[in-house]
Amino acid sequence: MSKINYAIEINTGGAFNNSLIGHTSDGYFRWITGRPGYDGTPTYPVWEDDSNNTHVWYEGMIVEGSMSNPSSTIDIIKSGKYGTTSSFNFSVENTNKIWNILLAQEVYLPNKAVQLYAVIDNKFWYAWPGIISNDPYTETNFNIQCASNYRTIHKNFPNTVITSVLYPYAKEEDVGTTN
Numbered sequence: 001m002s003k004i005n006y007a008i009e010i011n012t013g014g015a016f017n018n019s020l021i022g023h024t025s026d027g028y029f030r031w032i033t034g035r036p037g038y039d040g041t042p043t044y045p046v047w048e049d050d051s052n053n054t055h056v057w058y059e060g061m062i063v064e065g066s067m068s069n070p071s072s073t074i075d076i077i078k079s080g081k082y083g084t085t086s087s088f089n090f091s092v093e094n095t096n097k098i099w100n101i102l103l104a105q106e107v108y109l110p111n112k113a114v115q116l117y118a119v120i121d122n123k124f125w126y127a128w129p130g131i132i133s134n135d136p137y138t139e140t141n142f143n144i145q146c147a148s149n150y151r152t153i154h155k156n157f158p159n160t161v162i163t164s165v166l167y168p169y170a171k172e173e174d175v176g177t178t179n
Contacts, residue, residue, distance in 0.1 A: 005036055021098045
């Protein structure tokens, strides 16, 4: 049976190093579920192209069971079974007061790039790109809400009927339809 972990990489743009919160000097949070031991020394896990993944991936930061199932959108009629994963959430252990450390470093997470990897048998598979849409926190958890980059490209069609009042410049043949 394959061993599966999930790895989350956030590009904060802040060049400081703090191993207590899993932040690297190159400006990234690199967190992984479970405890696979990816500390940047041999034996390395590998990327999809079989090159060595020499990054340090911090363990014990993602709260176990906190990753939500991704929400998805799909438009079978318009797009021929086209779908996108639009968002997911996860929580990070906040006993080290990540928020205070980020504030002191003037690093703000909303709109920062996020990448999700599925790690199957020590191989990192690129699964999802997105951005951080919100980052509320409590004394114990730092919740990170991620949204897809594609949500800004692929908008949902309106669920309401097109009327000349709502859409004054709509074509006459479109009035009365839902898309």
